[in-house]
Every structure is written in C-alpha cells, then in structure tokens.
Amino acid sequence: MATGRTHRPATRSRGIPEATVARLPLYLRALTALSERSVPTVSSEELAAAAGVNSAKLRKDFSYLGSYGTRGVGYDVEYLVYQISRELGLTQDWPVVIVGIGNLGAALANYGGFASRGFRVAALIDADPGMAGKPVAGIPVQHSDELEKIIEDNGVSIGVIATPAGAAQPVCERLVAAGVTSILNFAPTVLTVPDGVDVRKVDLSIELQILAFHEQRKAGEEAAAAADAAGAVAAVRGDSADKGPDGDVPAVMPA
Amino acid sequence: MATGRTHRPATRSRGIPEATVARLPLYLRALTALSERSVPTVSSEELAAAAGVNSAKLRKDFSYLGSYGTRGVGYDVEYLVYQISRELGLTQDWPVVIVGIGNLGAALANYGGFASRGFRVAALIDADPGMAGKPVAGIPVQHSDELEKIIEDNGVSIGVIATPAGAAQPVCERLVAAGVTSILNFAPTVLTVPDGVDVRKVDLSIELQILAFHEQRKAGEEAAAAADAAGAVAAVRGDSADKGPDGDVPAVMPA
DNA sequence: CTTTGTGAACTTGTTCACAGCT
DNA sequence: AGCTGTGAACAAGTTCACAAAG
Numbered sequence: 001m002a003t004g005r006t007h008r009p010a011t012r013s014r015g016i017p018e019a020t021v022a023r024l025p026l027y028l029r030a031l032t033a034l035s036e037r038s039v040p041t042v043s044s045e046e047l048a049a050a051a052g053v054n055s056a057k058l059r060k061d062f063s064y065l066g067s068y069g070t071r072g073v074g075y076d077v078e079y080l081v082y083q084i085s086r087e088l089g090l091t092q093d094w095p096v097v098i099v100g101i102g103n104l105g106a107a108l109a110n111y112g113g114f115a116s117r118g119f120r121v122a123a124l125i126d127a128d129p130g131m132a133g134k135p136v137a138g139i140p141v142q143h144s145d146e147l148e149k150i151i152e153d154n155g156v157s158i159g160v161i162a163t164p165a166g167a168a169q170p171v172c173e174r175l176v177a178a179g180v181t182s183i184l185n186f187a188p189t190v191l192t193v194p195d196g197v198d199v200r201k202v203d204l205s206i207e208l209q210i211l212a213f214h215e216q217r218k219a220g221e222e223a224a225a226a227a228d229a230a231g232a233v234a235a236v237r238g239d240s241a242d243k244g245p246d247g248d249v250p251a252v253m254p255a
Numbered sequence: 256m257a258t259g260r261t262h263r264p265a266t267r268s269r270g271i272p273e274a275t276v277a278r279l280p281l282y283l284r285a286l287t288a289l290s291e292r293s294v295p296t297v298s299s300e301e302l303a304a305a306a307g308v309n310s311a312k313l314r315k316d317f318s319y320l321g322s323y324g325t326r327g328v329g330y331d332v333e334y335l336v337y338q339i340s341r342e343l344g345l346t347q348d349w350p351v352v353i354v355g356i357g358n359l360g361a362a363l364a365n366y367g368g369f370a371s372r373g374f375r376v377a378a379l380i381d382a383d384p385g386m387a388g389k390p391v392a393g394i395p396v397q398h399s400d401e402l403e404k405i406i407e408d409n410g411v412s413i414g415v416i417a418t419p420a421g422a423a424q425p426v427c428e429r430l431v432a433a434g435v436t437s438i439l440n441f442a443p444t445v446l447t448v449p450d451g452v453d454v455r456k457v458d459l460s461i462e463l464q465i466l467a468f469h470e471q472r473k474a475g476e477e478a479a480a481a482a483d484a485a486g487a488v489a490a491v492r493g494d495s496a497d498k499g500p501d502g503d504v505p506a507v508m509p510a
Numbered sequence: 511c512t513t514t515g516t517g518a519a520c521t522t523g524t525t526c527a528c529a530g531c532t
Numbered sequence: 533a534g535c536t537g538t539g540a541a542c543a544a545g546t547t548c549a550c551a552a553a554g
Contacts, residue, residue, distance in 0.1 A: 019545055025464040029443065043513065052445035055513095056547055063515055071514040071553045088464050089471030096463070103362035110358045113443055113460045118467065157470055158463065181473060182466040184459075188284065188368055190307035198469045200462050204439075205368045207455050208351070208413065209280040209343050211437040212373065214453045215412055216344030218436060274523055298535065310535095311525055318537055326531040326536045 016087075020061045026051045027058070028084045028117075034077050043074035085118075095122035095154045097180075099171050100163030101131060101141050104186055108162060109137040122154040127167065144171075151178035158182045165189045172199075271342075275316040281306045282313065283339045283372075289332045298329035340373075350377035350409045352435075354426050355418030356386060356396050359441055363417060364392040377409040382422065399426075406433035413437045420444045427454075 030050035034042055044062075048055040062068060062075075068083055069075045085091055096114075098105050101124050108114070109124055124141045126132075132143045142150060150156070159180040161168050168187035175183065176197055185191050185201045193199055285305035289297055299317075303310040317323060317330070323338055324330045340346055351369075353360050356379050363369070364379055379396045381387075387398045397405060405411070414435040416423050423442035430438065431452055440446050440456045448454055 017545070021468050022461075022465055024468070025458075025461040026445070028464070030445075044515095045513085050445070052447070054547080056549095057545090059513090059515065060546080067515070069514050072512045073554075074513070087468070089467040090464065092471075094463075094467055094470070103358075103365045107358035107362040108459065111459060114463075117460060117464070119460075119463055158466055182470045184462050184466060190281070190285075190305070192307070196473070198466060200466060202457055202459070202462060203280075204363065204366060204457070205372060205374075206277075206280040207439050207457060208349075208369075208374055209283070209345065209372070210277055211413055211439060211453055211455060212344040212349055213276050213279070213342070215349070215437045216347075218451070272523070300535085309525080311527095312523090314536065315524080315538080322537070324536050327534045328532075329535070 016064045020064055021088075023051070023053065023057075023061055024084050024088055026053070027061070028081065028088065028090075031077055031081045031084070035081055039077055041070075041074045041076055044069070047075065090118035093118045093120050094158050095120050095156045096158045096160060097121075097123045097125055097147075097150060097154075097156050097175075098160045098162060099125045099144070099147070099175070100161060100167065100187075101126040101136055102162065102164075105160075105162035106136050108160060108186075109139065119158075122156055123150045125150065127163075144174075147171075147174055148178040151175065151180060156180060158184070160184045160186070161191075162186045271319045275319055276343075278306070278308065278312075278316055279339050279343055281308070282316070283336065283343065283345075286332055286336045286339070290336055294332055296325075296329045296331055299324070302330065345373035348373045348375050349413050350375050350411045351413045351415060352376075352378045352380055352402075352405060352409075352411050352430075353415045353417060354380045354399070354402070354430070355416060355422065355442075356381040356391055357417065357419075360415075360417035361391050363415060363441075364394065374413075377411055378405045380405065382418075399429075402426075402429055403433040406430065406435060411435060413439070415439045415441070416446075417441045 027047065030047055031042070033050070034047075044055040044059045048058040051058065059069075062080075065083060065087055068080055096119050098108055098121060101109065105124065105126070109121060114121060121137070121139060123146075124136055124139050125144050125147055126141050127144045129143055131141045134141050151159075157180055159172075159175040159182070161171055161175075161183060163171055165187045168185060168189045169191060172183060172185070172191045172193065176193060181196060182198045183191065183193070183200070185199055186203075188203055188205060191199050191201075282302065285302055286297070288305070289302075299310040299314045303313040306313065314324075317335075320338060320342055323335055351374050353363055353376060356364065360379065360381070364376060369376060376392070376394060378401075379391055379394050380399050380402055381396050382399045384398055386396045389396050406414075412435055414427075414430040414437070416426055416430075416438060418426055420442045423440060423444045424446060427438060427440070427446045427448065431448055436451060437453045438446065438448065438455070440454055441458075443458055443460060446454050446456075
C-alpha cells in the first residue's frame with residue numbers, strides 16, 4: 001500500500017533501532033525527574049545510571065537522534081526532554097480507548113502516569129450493559145455497541161485491550177476495522193492483525209514464567225556449586241522422559 | 256561468589272538463549288490449548304502459527320531443549336507440554352507475594368492465570384494499616400511490618416511490586432534482604448538490585464510511548480507518501496530547535 | 511582535561527536452506 | 533514423501549576504545 005520510501009532527507013536517515021526506541025521512554029523519565037529538580041545539564045554517565053543502562057549504550061542511542069550533547073559538558077536537560085518527547089510523538093496528544101473494564105481495565109483507567117505524558121483516556125468500553133454509565137476514574141463506561149462510533153468521533157488510533165482472553169481477538173478486529181492502528185494487549189492471547197497495525201503485549205504470566213526459569217537455574221547452580229565444593233556427585237532427579245537428552249541432572253566433572 | 260561453572264554435562268550445554276526462554280511460555284500456552292482439545296501431535300508449522308512466530312524460529316528454539324520431535328510427523332503435544340513446563344520450572348510451584356494492594360495489586364491478585372501455572376499467591380502485603388485483614392481475591396491483606404516474616408515462613412523467592420513509584424525501591428530492598436531473588440516490577444521506576452537478583456518490569460506508559468512512536472512514524476510515512484504522489488514538497492513544521500539536525504521534515508527527493 | 515560521538519569488534523538473535531530421519 | 537534439526541549466512545544490538553570537540 002505504501003509508496004516506496006527508499007530515500008530520506010540527507011540529514012540523518014530515519015532508522016532508529018527498535019531497541020533504542022524502547023529505551024527512549026526510560027531516558028525521558030529520568031530526564032523529567034532531573035528537570036523537576038531544575039538540574040540544568042547531565043553527563044551520559046549520570047543519566048545512564050539513573051536510567052539503569054550503561055553510558056556507551058546511552059550515547060549510542062542518542063547518536064541516532066542527532067548530536068544533542070556538548071563535549072566536555074554533557075546534555076542540556078530541558079533540550080533533551082523536548083527532543084525525545086518530539087521523537088516519541090508526545091508533543092501531540094493521543095486519545096486512547098480502554099476496552100474491558102474489569103479489575104485490570106479499572107486499574108489502568110485509574111493509572112495516573114497515563115494522562116501525564118501525551119495520552120488521554122477518550123473512553124472506557126465494556127460489553128456488560130450493567131456497567132454502562134457507571135463512572136470509573138471519573139469517566140462513564142460506555143457499551144461496546146458504541147465502539148466504532150467512539151473511535152471515529154475521537155480519532156482514536158491507540159486501543160488498550162483488557163478483556164478476557166476469549167474476547168480479545170474479536171475486540172481487536174473491531175478496533176482495527178474502526179481505524180485503530182496500535183494496540184496494547186493485556187489479554188493472554190496472541191492477536192492476529194493486518195499489516196500496518198502494531199501490537200504490543202503485556203502478559204503477567206509470561207513474565208512470571210521467565211522469572212521462574214531463572215529462579216530454577218539459580219537453584220540448580222547453587223546445588224551444582226555445593227556439589228562441586230563437596231566433590232560429590234549430585235543425586236539424580238527421577239525424570240520420566242522416554243527419549244531426548246537426560247533430564248537436567250546437575251552432574252559434576254571432577255577436576 | 257559462585258564457583259566457576261565452566262563445564263557442564265556433556266549432553267547438551269545449558270545455554271538456552273534469553274530470547275528463546277522468553278518464547279517458551281508462548282509455546283506452552285499454545286500447546287496447553289491443543290492439549291485441552293486432545294490434539295495428539297502438532298507440526299512446527301501449525302504450532303508456530305498458533306504462537307505467532309515463524310516455524311524456523313520455533314524449531315531452532317526447540318533444538319536448544321533437545322530433540323523432542325519426530326521427523327515426518329511433528330511434536331507430541333503432551334510430551335512437549337511436560338518438557339517445556341519442566342524447563343521453565345513450572346513442575347514445582349512458586350509462592351509469590353504481591354506488595355502494594357491498590358487498584359493494580361488487587362487486579363493482579365484477582366488474575367486467574369496466576370494460580371493455574373505453578374504460581375501461588377502466598378500473601379498480599381500493603382503499607383496501609385486500614386487494609387490489614389481485608390480480604391482481596393479471598394486472601395487477607397497483611398501489613399508490611401510482616402513482610403520479612405512472610406517471606407521467610409513461606410520460602411518466597413518471587414515478589415511482585417505494585418506500589419507507587421516512590422515506595423518501590425525501599426520495598427525492593429526489603430524483599431531482597433528477606434531472601435527474594437526475582438522481582439516483577441509494575442512501578443514506573445528503575446530498581447537497583449544486587450547481583451544475582453533478577454528484575455523484570457512491566458510498564459504501561461513505556462509501552463504506550465513505544466506505540467506512539469510507531470504511530471507517529473506511520474502518519475509521517477503517509478504524509479510523505481501523499482506528498483510523493485502529488486510530487487509536492489511537504490510543509491515544514493515549525494520546530495524551535497537551536498542546534499542538532501533539522502526537525503523531522505518529510506522532504507522529498509524528486510526522481 | 512573532560513565528555514561526547516562513533517567506527518570497529520564482538521555478541522546475540524533470526525532466517526535460510528537442506529541433510530538426515532522416519 | 534514429509535518434517536525435524538541444524539550448520540551457515542545474515543541482521544540487530546552491545547560494548548570497546550579512542551579521535552574530535554569544547
């Protein structure tokens with residue numbers, strides 16, 4: 001659909017790596033805190049520490065945006081706040097709808113940091129007619145029949161899905177059909193969308209499972225280290241595997 | 256602190272890439288759905304589609320776990336569910352505490368998928384004495400004075416932080432001091448933790464900002480494409496930059 | 511002398527394409 | 533014949549280390 005966009009202004013080719021984009025909000029938050037404390041300038045070292053990354057990465061990230069620092073000095077806080085905000089598109093404000101006003105949807109609607117940075121909750125939508133009209137976070141819930149009309153009237157392009165898993169895909173399709181092109185999905189499902197629509201997912205149980213993996217690995221390392229120290233062979237856990245490599249037995253190679 | 260763990264059992268060196276680990280929960284979810292529909296086997300192609308990845312990636316991911324498939328046939332659903340569960344550490348169950356029982360904490364406590372897969376909410380903790388004893392999701396909230404005792408008594412190693420931003424770092428430190436080594440952080444702050452402690456963060460406003468970036472880029476592309484088509488030069492947005500490269504002006508290079 | 515900005519080296523992750531089993 | 537498992541090519545992301553700028 002899009003015309004071939006091969007060239008770009010000579011200045012700086014608009015190819016900010018995805019990993020960098022994902023960190024800009026982090027930098028912006030750290031910078032905003034500095035700005036509130038009226039700190040005028042900050043070095044890559046200090047800012048990196050505040051954002052929890054290393055300074056080389058931060059400098060490289062900023063280099064994709066342009067040359068915004070002063071050698072020997074650092075970065076001007078206000079100026080960087082502005083540049084990053086603009087880069088992220090936060091100088092305009094984005095109306096957002098939240099669909100599915102259960103526990104989570106209500107929590108999201110109440111979330112303060114929402115309105116602060118360029119986002120405005122344009123509507124709360126739920127399929128339960130009993131919810132209609134009830135105010136949540138000061139905004140009356142509307143019935144999902146109104147979904148298309150709300151999207152169009154408010155020019156909404158970002159939708160948040162906080163419905164049960166089963167409802168997510170149909171809701172997603174209605175949002176997209178009505179003109180939404182970015183979706184933040186809290187439902188534990190894979191959403192299928194047409195090209196040109198962005199989906200990001202937030203999934204509690206996936207995050208916990210990743211933590212469990214590392215937690216288990218830590219326990220294994222400990223056991224192995226202990227066995228190492230004792231010079232003993234660790235006990236074999238009884239795994240009922242009938243093929244594939246053995247279960248993950250903490251074995252020890254004597255030095 | 257850890258003993259040098261350089262060797263490993265000859266079988267299959269325990270080095271599952273992080274990116275693969277992050278996808279295992281996705282595969283597991285798809286497989287569980289198949290299992291519930293009593294589907295006996297599945298091909299990499301089918302499973303990949305269900306998990307929203309491509310089949311080469313899925314096969315490569317599985318190859319890190321071992322050779323669990325059958326050529327010409329596919330993967331045994333039940334068997335894979337078991338292997339992935341074991342790999343993720345979900346065959347044991349993990350007691351979890353949630354600290355900060357506001358809107359979000361309550362929503363998390365009520366989240367069903369929590370208990371289902373190896374995780375058990377061992378306690379809900381809040382700093383407000385008025386909350387103490389109140390049941391949320393059937394579990395009585397306990398006061399934060401009890402935090403250390405709860406962690407130790409229940410052998411909790413995973414903590415979820417759902418407090419306001421300001422409280423997150425102190426809470427984090429108490430959790431870690433009491434023995435927690437994995438933290439899921441919902442507060443919009445960077446947590447600083449000692450080595451050996453894992454932190455994962457879930458941050459609504461970061462996700463929205465990333466979406467806004469892409470949304471803005473889409474709008475720019477559209478405008479540029481339109482300008483292209485018209486053979487006209489797009490209007491210059493009045494940016495008040497005093498240095499650095501120009502604002503992101505959609506310029507056009509005439510062929 | 512301090513701190514940025516960035517090529518170049520390195521590491522991690524993805525995709526390709528096909529040999530090897532069943 | 534069909535589908536997995538995996539080396540090899542490729543792409544993305546990170547870190548190093550230092551020249552250039554103030």
